[in-house]
Amino acid sequence: MVGHNWAGVLQPSDATKPAQPGGCVQCHPGLGAKPNPVEKLSQADEENVDCLLCHAPGYRRTVVKQGDKFEIRPAEGVDVLAAARAVRRPTDDMCQRCHLGAGGGPNAKHGVAPTSPAVDVHLAKGIGCVDCHPTKNHRTAGGADIKANEAPEVAVACSGCHAPDVHRGADAATLTRHAARLACQTCHIPAIARDPKFPTVVRRDWTKPVLNEKTGLYGPANQLASGVRPEYRWWNRKMTVPPEPLGDRADPAAKIYPWKRATYTVVGDARTGKPVFIKAGLYAVKGDPLAAARKGAEDTKQEFSGAVKGVEESMLFSLNHQVAPKAQALACDACHRAGGALDFEALGYPPERVKALTAPRR
Template sequence: MPVLNKPLRWMMRWLLLLLASPLLMAGGTADHHKFEVLQQDFETLQQLNDACVSCHTEAPAQLHNTIHWRWQFEDKSGHLQGKLNVMNSYHPSVASNMDSCDNCHIGYGLEEQELSGIRPDGVVDCMMCHDTTGEYFYSKFHQDGAKCLNCHDDGAEALKEQTKNQPSRFTVTLTTMAQQVGMTTSSACGACHFHDGGADGAKHGDLDSSLLNASHELDVHLSADGASLTCSSCHQGNDHQMYGSRYQANSPIDDKGVDALNGARATCVSCHGDRPMQDERLNDHTDRVACQTCHIPAYARGGVATKTFWDWSKAGEKDRRRKPIIEYDEAGRVIYASQKGAMQYGETLRPEYRWFDGQITFAKPGNPVDPATAVMMTTIGGGAEQTNSKIFPFHVFRSILPYDSEEQKLIPMQLAGRGREAYWNGYSWEKSLQAGAEAAGLKFSGEVGFVETTMLWPLNHGVAPKEQALSCQQCHTGEGRLGRVAGLYIPGQNQSQLLDQLGRLLVILTIVAVLTHGTLRIIFAWRRKRNEPDN
């Protein structure tokens, strides 16, 4: 069988991707302006979405079975994983803050009970993903009663500057939105995924609004000067089930390729193969080094900062009139708020590197705490001895969280709600943790302490072109980037100063010995010649 040259292989791959995803080019096969059910003046968002599912009758059942709706899934061991069951270092628990967190859910005012036991007539929010006007997100959050601080939060002043040049909102009616639905856009995905964690770009480090108009140097995939892809170009699937969840991630060695039906699999190797570069010396690295390691040389580099540290123990301070305090940095980001404590941000940050097999174990409510060490809120699977692991870049986020100091275990805190038990209302950690413990089915001793936590987020976005990728010297030097990766030997980096000195000494002694030996041979040869009798 003839072997295709590289340019032809690339052409075939992209042709397969485009043929497998015709709707990305065509924008759909139906003109929604002509549908009679959409020829009405919608007064509420729910009326609009009811009209959607009157035709798309299977969509609710499909969505009810996805992690986007359930926020949880059952792993191979039968344990429940996902957002609804784990804790993080930001707003630590969804289950204890449903009154606030459910605003980002693809439904209306959901509670934990509905997520766990879905009603057949549960209303899905089709427009959240399929709006193409860019205005539905704003309508949803204002009409659906979301609290202002859900969005106008830690990036408050910075957000004002960011939106000055954006067009005014609420200029399109719900009817117009309904008639202009289409395939998902990066803007629709980013409405939730860019802004979680309290501000634009706050949480993940590689997901923020700068990707919507990315330059080629910032992201070769999303840039109009690059591949001009959207989020759904890689995060594809069938029946609303999508690839790429951090809770159900594919391995970095996933090389199953682009599926003719499902499209891309949200891994680099699935599209590019495992030897994508023209330089075979670089291809020799790809079995143990993920593409992201070299092609994401820094993150939060699009002009939007990400959070690096959050100290909840500092929360609760008020001014002399007992009013909450808020302080900003020079960029307009909140660095202190009475409701949240102290925060730090960073831009153009160097990743930290770990072996990674695609599996992440998240901390859960009730996990044990050793106050003498930082609590790992995410445990990364993989190791140097495992052939399914590659070296991968991570955003490291650190936080100081309250916990049950007597029982020494993690307890969720309730932040939002209408009662005084919500910390943002009553400023009582004891009441907040008591309510959080009840939401998680735990007992709380009443004793509150604070412990440092660490959370690792794998970096996949903000992929730089080869011109901005890491150079050989950035790894193969004494102070190289990969020096802290366990079980890794890198020529030129893993050096011992004592061994180097011994090596130099041996070289010097060898040279001295050779010179001495040569000199002695010359001397003795001269003496022999001198003592030889004349013939």
């Protein structure tokens, strides 16, 4: 588990490297003050918003230290007045200021990356982030698998644009029937990170710090991959905690969706085997998991033995971006054969039904 700094300036151990802004505040659209919990939001929280972060082209900001406090300031060279005069509906570039960094970089988690139109049909059609993620009173609708969803009453789904009878041709009726239990993404996102320029994280190890020679800061060891095949699970658009999709074959609200599984080796307590919150800024500067765990446990008042070991966890990420051209969608025999894309047994089908579903198609 990573206990992030809210705001900070990270000075690499190599003094020849410049100090860099750090902390969650870089992306949270506030003016620097840490917001209250959702159930305790005040008028001050409502006013603690940097509108330019989402609405001004070319706007950038940084973290500076004033005395013993950290403040948000416009980045060097940014004309705030010009930025304010240029405000507009958010563009993809504005959304990507923050979302490209989720999980450490482009495509690290769900498939958000500035990929090519050949990889994403929506990008090819000029469809932007806010076309699928609408807002109401400045609350943005997100995916149902994320913890912080500002507008849970709004379902971000393919059906928001595509009618149930979208399929054409001789197989249209069959495909429409399948859509009752198969999410569109299952057939139309056959793999994630199909663009080799933007591989995705499939394994991350926080016990093995890696020095970034360019920045002088440390990060976890990452295993990246391209063309990653999804894992398929039933999902009724509700999640457990820790996050796992809810639903099964008997659930009428569930459909089969594609997911990306990532495995993490986190810093854990050697005595209890439980994950320890680490101080992300200290980890980045020192590359010392033990020191980061000590400080993280101290800050969060977590019991800690003083010794660490790796603890393995995994997480599933829903796949909704990078929808492939229809010629690349899964064909019938991609699933309906022995060893096909769908593991029907794992999805809860009885043996006789599995045999029928995997029999050679005529």
